[in-house]
Amino acid sequence: MLLFLLACTGASEDTAAIDPCEGAHAVSWVGFADGFFATYCRSCHSAETQDRFGAPVGMDFDTLYQVRTHAAAVRVTALEQGSMPVGGGVYEDDLILLDEWLRCGI
Numbered sequence: 001m002l003l004f005l006l007a008c009t010g011a012s013e014d015t016a017a018i019d020p021c022e023g024a025h026a027v028s029w030v031g032f033a034d035g036f037f038a039t040y041c042r043s044c045h046s047a048e049t050q051d052r053f054g055a056p057v058g059m060d061f062d063t064l065y066q067v068r069t070h071a072a073a074v075r076v077t078a079l080e081q082g083s084m085p086v087g088g089g090v091y092e093d094d095l096i097l098l099d100e101w102l103r104c105g106i
């Protein structure tokens with residue numbers, strides 16, 4: 001139990017040395033991702049939107065649970081292909097934070 005606690009808090013120097021999130025911003029759903037998806041995605045990908053502009057029914061990013069379900073596809077489209085959002089326009093800083101959030105905050 002003690003070892004488990006040390007590993008989770010990063011108190012052990014050994015685990016800190018191999019932590020891929022070391023140095024990453026503290027990006028959270030409330031502090032970053034919720035706003036990211038509101039700004040860039042929910043005009044089409046939301047249960048609330050009036051017009052989905054062809055976005056697949058059920059692929060919504062209103063909640064953390066929904067984004068977790070589609071996290072791999074979010075990474076591919078928004079980060080690797082740059083195909084989402086349609087038309088582009090995401091600030092580079094936001095892409096960096098999205099990458100950190102998908103790796104370390106989700």
Ligand code: HEC
Pocket residue numbers: 037040041042043044045052053054055056059070073074077078084085086
């Ligand atoms: C202007 C409307 C619009 C916006 C804004 C938008 N999308 Fe989409 N999205 C679509 C449409 C239309 C499709 C279906 C056609 C396609 O896959 O290209 C789609 C499909 C997708 C898919 C499924 C693709 C696949 O291959 O399965 C994902 C994942 C996705 N969008 C993620 C996002 C993310 C993440 C954002 C925000 C960063 C976003 N979209 C913003 C319209 C939009």
